[in-house]
Amino acid sequence: MRTGTCGNAIWIEIARVLEADILGGVCLPGERMPTEAELALRFRVNRHTVRRAVAALRAKRLVRVEQGRGTFVQDAVIPYAVTRRTRFSENILLQKRSPGGVLLHAEETRADGETSQGLHIEPGRPVLRLDVLREADCRPLAVSSHYFPLPRFTGLVDIFRAAGSVTASLRAYGVHSYRRIRTSLSSRLPTREEARLLEQPRTTPVIVARSVNVDDRGIPIDYGVARYSGARVEFVFHTG
Amino acid sequence: MRTGTCGNAIWIEIARVLEADILGGVCLPGERMPTEAELALRFRVNRHTVRRAVAALRAKRLVRVEQGRGTFVQDAVIPYAVTRRTRFSENILLQKRSPGGVLLHAEETRADGETSQGLHIEPGRPVLRLDVLREADCRPLAVSSHYFPLPRFTGLVDIFRAAGSVTASLRAYGVHSYRRIRTSLSSRLPTREEARLLEQPRTTPVIVARSVNVDDRGIPIDYGVARYSGARVEFVFHTG
DNA sequence: CACCATTTGTTCGTATGTATA
């Protein structure tokens, strides 16, 4: 038997083949893999050998195993670095993926307690709310709501509609540099609506990121509440 | 009628009473509040008036409302600030809560891919694994696994058992200052075991925080994977 | 599957007291 050395153990070879299937797109994210019995037949090995390969894939977070249901291909996890200069598009481009955005809804409304605190204005003051669906490689990644203080950013909706980016829209108002001063992260299960928009099951959590962006004079210009698909993103913070 | 001025609006008074009930422990976290109809009867007001009060509580995140099921008391959310000098105990103390820790399990094992990457050692090298249940005010907040490189930290288990704190244990090895250089956050539903330890439903997500701590020479000394109760914690990052 | 009770969510309409121009 050819065992012993790590390089050519059968289960490692099987894991490599399955990994290639997943990364190559033969099995799409969310799809169910063949059962362990089927794989054992296909590779002419014992089911235990297959299980070892699957365990390796699970350790690499390429698959998720559910007892009694099967093995499912996991979504690719996008590392989302948060710094004072965090921009959605740039972050996605860094991962060699193409960012996208769809304007879901826009309205003028009044700041509630949370928003007023984030924007450092009094509750009830007028704000512009922008709901955007953020995409990476044409797959939804997050639903985010942005709040901009009015009247400073009156008319930003139309500019955003044309530009498709917050950064570009803000430039039209003379804001050439802004920075994120605060980010808070929490987690919960999605609402039905969020699950639908993110194209994910209601049993997969969303990560709620609340962020405050200020202009170069330190004045808050954007308070954002983004709901990220918990299975498709991982937030990374470097604290030197 | 006593309307108009904001100070003594009925709904504000109702919100105050309900908030006192929650914070005073009359209604415990997770418990269902009386229905809107019941509250309307109790306070002798219209259901709309109750709904306004409940909306205020929801904005304060004291309750969570589920259509068709009822209104539920939320857990208190602990803001957990992450900096290069993040210590669990200090963070909890900052929130005027008393930190605690229970050693669940300790073993010498070998570094897997993830751990070796975090500790910057080769896979298979010996490490010490410490599983700890972290508490705040005697309520479980997180289950964390720490990995310390061996042989540098041989015998740390016994010291930790006595000290009950990672920081204090590391001091015994001459590590008087260490800093967190990297934190990643993701989210998923808990395993049965995690839900049991955290005393939470399996439908409430956990936030998985992976952290790398290094000594003053930049050498990794602790790779940690902590699973926080998603309903009881909110991570906060300040990026200047 | 249909059916039902319970509970929250939404939308009409109505009335009243306060503040402001």
Add this chain to the structure above:
DNA sequence: GTATACATACGAACAAATGGT
């Protein structure tokens, strides 16, 4: 004083979601 706008409060009805039979 009048007109207007606004926040507050009540009533009724219906829609939507949930859980159980």
